[in-house]
Amino acid sequence: MLFLDCLDFCIRNILSFNGTKKVWDCMRTHDSVSILIFNTSRQCFVVVKQFRPAVYMCEVERHCPQVFQNQDKENCHLEDPLPAVVGVTYELCAGIVDKPDLSLEEVAREEILEECGYCVPATDLRKITSYRSGVGVTGSRHTLFYAEITDQMKTGKGGGQPEEGELIEVVEIPLEDSMKFAFDESLPKTPGVIFGFVWFQNNIAPKLPKK
Ligand SMILES: Nc1nc(=O)c2ncn([C@@H]3O[C@H](COP(=O)(O)OP(=O)(O)O[C@H]4O[C@H](CO)[C@@H](O)[C@H](O)[C@H]4O)[C@@H](O)[C@H]3O)c2[nH]1
Ligand SMILES: [Mg+2]
Numbered sequence: 417m418l419f420l421d422c423l424d425f426c427i428r429n430i431l432s433f434n435g436t437k438k439v440w441d442c443m444r445t446h447d448s449v450s451i452l453i454f455n456t457s458r459q460c461f462v463v464v465k466q467f468r469p470a471v472y473m474c475e476v477e478r479h480c481p482q483v484f485q486n487q488d489k490e491n492c493h494l495e496d497p498l499p500a501v502v503g504v505t506y507e508l509c510a511g512i513v514d515k516p517d518l519s520l521e522e523v524a525r526e527e528i529l530e531e532c533g534y535c536v537p538a539t540d541l542r543k544i545t546s547y548r549s550g551v552g553v554t555g556s557r558h559t560l561f562y563a564e565i566t567d568q569m570k571t572g573k574g575g576g577q578p579e580e581g582e583l584i585e586v587v588e589i590p591l592e593d594s595m596k597f598a599f600d601e602s603l604p605k606t607p608g609v610i611f612g613f614v615w616f617q618n619n620i621a622p623k624l625p626k627k
Contacts, residue, residue, distance in 0.1 A: 447557045448549065449524045450510035451541070452612035453532060454591075454620070457567040461594060461616075462532050463609060464507050465585040466576075471604065472503025506587065506605040508560075508612055524561045532586050533574030534565045544615055560608060562620075591621070 453462040476498055477484050511527035513520065521538040528536050542562045549558040576582030589597050597603060598613040 441553065443554050445550075445554045445556045446512040446514050447559070448510060448512045449520050449527065449559045449561060450508040450606075450608050450612075451524050451528055451561045451563050452544065452608075452616065453509055453528065453534070453563050453565055454616065455565050455567070455588065457565075458588070459591045459624075460588040461591070461613065462509070462534070462565065463587050463589060464509050464531055464574075464576075465504055465587050466507055467500055467503050467583060468505055469503065471505055472498070472500070475502040504604070506603060506609055508606065508608045510608070520559050521561070524559075524563075528563060528565075529572065529574075531574050531576050531582075531584050533572035534563075534569045535571045536563050536565060536569060540564070544612075558608075560612065562612075562616075 454460075455462055479498060509527055509531045511523055511531075513523050515523065518526070519538065520543075521541045524541050525536055525538040528534050540563060544560045544562050546557055546559040548555055550556065574584065574586045576584035594613045595617065598605075598610045
């Protein structure tokens, strides 16, 4: 495959100084977007809670390492399964970029509507920045947007697309609690939540009207 030949060539170039050959497992994934959503009516962030199978499996391994000792087994059966809640994380509203005819802003707009139920014009989305996510395994590009919403913009319930296996709970985090929330390690969350809340403190909070 051209892609792999090219990668092998690059790696050989980088490492040719000592002749080391590097073998690495990579996964090709879609780029993605996420949105830091702030409700100006009630001064709170809107985030989502989702069950993540990979997070759940890490917790299974932490609690019952013996389950993974026989690596050849394709399906592992747990006699006493951990509750699903150990695999649930707080996240920004987000989505994969899998519709080539839509701009990143349009993908973000669709995700806000599907997952959180707010109708935001794509032109109202402000790009914060983009970065590489999952650099150890995937290396895809992730773009972070900021959106302000009001209660009047709520047109649906959100919750994602159950027919695609999505089960999403919409959660509001009051601005005054957001820094404590961001650094509370007992609440599992993505780096995007922490970065987004800190970005807001530096860029938006100083301009908010004083109460
Ligand atoms: N949510 C989130 N918050 C962040 O802060 C955050 N920071 C990074 N990321 C990364 O963004 C990517 C896309 O996010 P999602 O998994 O939420 O993508 P969706 O398009 O909404 O849904 C898909 O996955 C579903 C299963 O959950 C299926 O059912 C759907 O069919 C399918 O389209 C993921 O790589 C995730 O690592 C975040 N993602
Ligand atoms: Mg999503």
